Amino acid sequence: MNFAWTAEEAAFRQRLKDFLAATLPDDWERFSQHGPASPALTEYARAFCGKLAEDGLLTPHWPVEIGGQGLDPWHQTILAEEMWVAGEPRGGQYMNVNWVGPTLIKYGSPAQQQRYLPAITGGTALWCQGFSEPGSGSDLASLRTRAERVGEDYHVNGQKIWTSYAGLADTCFLLCRTGEDRKKGISILLVPMDTPGITVRAIPSLIGEGDIHEVFFDDVRVPATALFGDEGQAWEIIAFSLVNERLGIPRYRLARAARDRAVAVLKAQGGWSGEAVRIEAAHAAALCEAARTASYAIVTKRAQGEAVGPESSSARFATVMAERRVAEFVVEYLPEALADAHPYLKMHHQRGIVAGIAAGAAEIQLNIIANDVLKLPREPR
Amino acid sequence: MDLSLSSDQIAVLDALDSLAKPYEAAPLHGTGFALTDPGLDRALAGGGFLDVGFDPDLGIATAGLVVERLARLPQASEAASSAIVRPLLGDGVGSPLCMVEEDKLLRPVRFLREGATVVVAGRSVTSFVATAGQVRAEPEALFGYPVATLLSLPEARTDHAVDAALLRTHWRIALAAESAGLLAAALASVCAHTTERQQFGRPLASFQGLRHRLAEAQVRTNGVYWLAMKAAATLDPADAALAALHAQETARAVVYDFHQFMGAMGMTLEHPLHLWTYRLKLLAGELGGRGGNALAAAETLWGSA
Ligand SMILES: Cc1cc2nc3c(=O)[nH]c(=O)nc-3n(C[C@H](O)[C@H](O)[C@H](O)COP(=O)(O)OP(=O)(O)OC[C@H]3O[C@@H](n4cnc5c(N)ncnc54)[C@H](O)[C@@H]3O)c2cc1C
Numbered sequence: 001m002n003f004a005w006t007a008e009e010a011a012f013r014q015r016l017k018d019f020l021a022a023t024l025p026d027d028w029e030r031f032s033q034h035g036p037a038s039p040a041l042t043e044y045a046r047a048f049c050g051k052l053a054e055d056g057l058l059t060p061h062w063p064v065e066i067g068g069q070g071l072d073p074w075h076q077t078i079l080a081e082e083m084w085v086a087g088e089p090r091g092g093q094y095m096n097v098n099w100v101g102p103t104l105i106k107y108g109s110p111a112q113q114q115r116y117l118p119a120i121t122g123g124t125a126l127w128c129q130g131f132s133e134p135g136s137g138s139d140l141a142s143l144r145t146r147a148e149r150v151g152e153d154y155h156v157n158g159q160k161i162w163t164s165y166a167g168l169a170d171t172c173f174l175l176c177r178t179g180e181d182r183k184k185g186i187s188i189l190l191v192p193m194d195t196p197g198i199t200v201r202a203i204p205s206l207i208g209e210g211d212i213h214e215v216f217f218d219d220v221r222v223p224a225t226a227l228f229g230d231e232g233q234a235w236e237i238i239a240f241s242l243v244n245e246r247l248g249i250p251r252y253r254l255a256r257a258a259r260d261r262a263v264a265v266l267k268a269q270g271g272w273s274g275e276a277v278r279i280e281a282a283h284a285a286a287l288c289e290a291a292r293t294a295s296y297a298i299v300t301k302r303a304q305g306e307a308v309g310p311e312s313s314s315a316r317f318a319t320v321m322a323e324r325r326v327a328e329f330v331v332e333y334l335p336e337a338l339a340d341a342h343p344y345l346k347m348h349h350q351r352g353i354v355a356g357i358a359a360g361a362a363e364i365q366l367n368i369i370a371n372d373v374l375k376l377p378r379e380p381r
Numbered sequence: 382m383d384l385s386l387s388s389d390q391i392a393v394l395d396a397l398d399s400l401a402k403p404y405e406a407a408p409l410h411g412t413g414f415a416l417t418d419p420g421l422d423r424a425l426a427g428g429g430f431l432d433v434g435f436d437p438d439l440g441i442a443t444a445g446l447v448v449e450r451l452a453r454l455p456q457a458s459e460a461a462s463s464a465i466v467r468p469l470l471g472d473g474v475g476s477p478l479c480m481v482e483e484d485k486l487l488r489p490v491r492f493l494r495e496g497a498t499v500v501v502a503g504r505s506v507t508s509f510v511a512t513a514g515q516v517r518a519e520p521e522a523l524f525g526y527p528v529a530t531l532l533s534l535p536e537a538r539t540d541h542a543v544d545a546a547l548l549r550t551h552w553r554i555a556l557a558a559e560s561a562g563l564l565a566a567a568l569a570s571v572c573a574h575t576t577e578r579q580q581f582g583r584p585l586a587s588f589q590g591l592r593h594r595l596a597e598a599q600v601r602t603n604g605v606y607w608l609a610m611k612a613a614a615t616l617d618p619a620d621a622a623l624a625a626l627h628a629q630e631t632a633r634a635v636v637y638d639f640h641q642f643m644g645a646m647g648m649t650l651e652h653p654l655h656l657w658t659y660r661l662k663l664l665a666g667e668l669g670g671r672g673g674n675a676l677a678a679a680e681t682l683w684g685s686a
Contacts (some may be wrong), residue, residue: 001390001442002383003614009382039605074382087529263683271681275676282675283684284629289605291382293611317600367589369596374572376586376595 001145003293012075013117014058016082023051024089027153029343032087034096035208042126042168042210045091047124052090058123058196059097066105067121073302074323076244077295080201081253085279087347092127092165094249096120099241099280100127100173107237109230112190116171127191128169130160130215131238138364140175141183141235145217149224154219155187156197166200169193175234183235195220207350219251248359249297251319251352255326258348262330265342277333282325284329287322294318310372320362323355384607390443393433397450400424404454409653411523415527416656418456424453425451426476431460434468441465441551445613449606450656452562453569455656457526459492460553464615466500469543469551474498474508480552482668486602488520491663499531500541506548507538525659542661549668549677553625556664557609560628563664564602564635565644565661569658571595571639574646594638622678629671 005013024033034040052058061076082099083090090097101120104113119125136143145158156176166172172191176254181184193200195381197220197292203212229237263281294315298308325350330337337345356362385393404421416558425431430451436443444464448640451460467478477492483503493499495513500506517530572595576585585591608624636658640647647654668674 001386001610001614003382003611021462211685260683267683272685275672278679278683279672279675281622281683282626282678283630285678286608286623286630287604289623290601290608290627293607294600294603296382297384297607299382303383304385311603314603315601317597318604321600363593366596369599370586370592373599374568374586374595375576376572377576377584378590379587379589379592380583 002159008054009074009078012071013078013082016079019052019055019057020082020086020089023048024086024294028087029091029347032089033208033343033347033350035211036088037165037210038090038208039168039210041089041091044125045089045093046124048089049093049125051119051244052161053123059101059121062102063236064099066101067117068326073299077250077299084250085253085257087344092169093120093125095125095127095129097127099244100125101235102244103241104312106240109225109227112228119170123175125171126165126169127293128163128165128172128215130163130166130172130191131175133159136271136360138203141186143186143281144176145176147178147187147189149178153221154224154226155215156189156191156217156222158217160215160217161213162203162212163200163213163215166193166215167210168200172198172215173228175238178231182230184232186234188237189222190228191220191222191226195222197221199228208353224354229325245359246308246315246316247295248355249321250295251355252288252322253306255319255322255352256285256288256292258345259288259326259329259343261342262326262334262337265337265345266333271333279331280329284325287318287325290316291322310368311369313360314373317361317362317365317369320356323352327352334379384449384610386446389439390446393430393439394446394450396428397430397447397472400430401454404456405653407455409455409656411650412455412656413650413651414523414655415525416456416653416663417458417527419422421454421456421458423619425458425460431463431467431476432472434464435472436439436533439631441468441554441616442610442614444468445554445610448555448558449562449609451655452559452660453566455653457491457660461559462500462552464554465558466551470500470508470541472507474500475510479511479668480667483534486531486534487532488666489522489663490531491526491528492517493529493531494527496569500539500548502545502548502552504545505584506539506540506541506543506545509535509538516578518685523659524663525656525661526633528581528663546618550612550616550621550627553621553674553677554612554616556608556667557605557621557624558613560661560664561602561606561609563661564598564605564628564631564659567639567654567661568595568598568635569600570652570654570657572644574652575642578646579642593641595642598631598635599637601627601634605631609641619681622674622681626671626674631664632665633671636661657669 060069060071064070147154147156174189174191178187197218199216201214406662448461462478463582475498479490479493479499500508522528605628612624614619
């Protein structure tokens with residue numbers, strides 16, 4: 001077991017830090033509070049990702065054949081950590097490089113690849129992920145948005161909800177029902193968001209502007225060439241897509257940085273002398289480190305080419321615990337951060353609440369751990 | 382970064398698995414609060430498992446793995462201090478090795494008996510070999526270790542040229558690695574019982590009220606494992622304090638749940654669960670408990686006020 005970074009990994013991290021220091025505007029900490037899906041950040045991300053691409057830092061972990069440099073999962077982790085701890089200046093484009101691009105390469109038709117990949121590798125595309133529906137959250141396979149084949153078109157009717165980036169996205173990676181089978185009746189359409197019949201409504205949220213939306217599909221017609229993969233193949237494809245996403249965002253990294261920032265502020269303000277505050281900070285530190293090492297155990301497996309199994313749910317839940325403890329620490333000892341005294345801490349707090357819900361809720365992770373890590377008998381359905 | 386085991390570590394653990402097998406299978410009916418086996422202690426010493434920390438290629442990182450693995454056995458053996466603390470003191474120091482804090486002398490001491498080596502952590506590090514008159518055995522104690530009370534501290538003790546802070550770092554690593562194994566074994570034992578036992582026509586473990594708390598215990602236990610292994614690899618004082626803190630906090634969070642989920646069976650000495658959980662109870666207060674370890678971590682990470 002080696003818990004130290006190699007010189008090369010450390011140099012890669014430093015390169016990213018240097019890039020961020022040279023590129024982000026001076027008022028970035030305040031600016032980034034707009035939230036990763038806000039119009040301001042989305043626009044900024046286009047310029048930022050373009051520069052990342054020029055420096056070979058947008059898709060370095062993609063295989064060489066598809067325009068990457070074939071860097072291993074550790075580099076992917078370092079990249080994700082440095083971007084997230086900086087407030088995710090890639091905005092919604094992080095999804096492109098993590099899974100939309102690789103999925104297009106694996107399952108897309110040549111025409112789809114030609115159409116969509118250049119904007120992803122150039123750092124200008126913005127996708128949204130049309131999965132959840134009002135009646136289908138954790139139970140995604142119950143989704144009801146329907147796509148009906150009519151001649152050379154699909155006619156789409158239904159509703160998506162909680163869709164991040166939908167207000168500004170150019171394309172939707174849309175899950176819809178083409179058959180009755182719970183999972184094998186689901187297909188994927190790549191739908192341009194300016195197609196007539198699509199209505200997007202932003203939902204005001206605790207986590208910043210533009211993050212979640214309702215998207216209505218009212219007799220939306222897309223050509224059959226928008227079908228991604230085969231009809232009924234959606235479940236298989238998203239399983240592939242989300243393999244890279246199983247660990248989720250490296251939230252433990254921002255949680256740790258927020259915790260350290262809070263401690264620095266407390267020390268400067270004379271708020272660090274009591275035992276209670278130091279004990280609480282240490283609890284938060286232990287949970288951050290537990291989440292980080294549990295995540296690194298998964299990255300180790302990936303780096304060795306092994307399949308990542310249900311243990312990633314354990315790392316995910318550990319991250320939720322860390323995220324909450326840091327947020328609670330700040331609320332208790334530095335409440336002024338949530339007013340406007342410390343933009344970085346506010347940014348952490350605002351984003352942190354999502355950890356236990358988005359990309360698979362915490363209780364679903366516990367169900368997976370119970371079933372597949374502890375191998376307990378399943379709940380009856 | 383690479384958290385996989387080295388081939389040497391895999392070999393050590395394989396050998397340890399073979400050694401441990403017969404002890405795992407030992408009959409556990411009505412064992413009393415603590416279970417020990419002199420044969421196991423001899424086999425461990427004979428196999429050199431407690432000395433891996435002296436080997437610079439294996440180091441404390443491998444000692445941590447050994448301690449974690451051994452703690453999963455129902456038999457308590459004095460492996461943690463010998464494997465993880467003793468390399469600081471030199472191989473002239475005998476076993477069992479009993480750790481005491483100079484300002485907390487009334488506490489029950491694990492494995493203390495006549496002839497044991499007592500290491501005293503104060504401002505400096507000293508040790509002595511206990512005599513019969515210094516020791517009162519506590520056969521009725523509610524702990525999963527054999528314990529005794531240290532009645533007096535002799536004036537004449539051997540000085541060790543080792544920094545007391547470093548000693549505490551190793552002690553914390555030992556505590557965390559041992560806790561990781563205890564937690565894992567206790568969790569496995571509860572999962573087995575709740576999978577087998579049926580109520581309301583279903584296995585207990587199919588009820589979500591239990592499943593989620595067991596899954597959360599898995600998350601915490603996994604965290605203790607990785608923090609302990611990291612501290613054993615880095616020997617960093619902050620890592621060690623965080624590992625000890627997380628171990629004690631996890632024990633606090635899960636031990637009563639574990640007994641709870643066993644129903645009355647978890648109150649008996651016929652089921653072995655206590656052989657792990659009642660060891661965790663003694664470790665809960667070591668090195669200042671959660672508060673003490675948290676303050677130590679905070680001090681190392683961020684300095685004082
Ligand atoms: C900030 C944010 C961004 C998002 N972005 C997108 C996006 O871009 N695209 C998209 O498609 N979706 C998105 N989502 C939606 C997200 O995927 C869902 O919120 C998530 O899958 C949970 O579904 P739900 O909100 O309907 O909660 P529910 O499924 O209603 O769950 C509510 C609670 O019940 C628990 N629960 C549910 N089922 C069980 C069970 N079987 N056992 C025990 N407990 C259970 C859950 O764990 C949760 O605690 C986003 C969500 C958030 C918060």
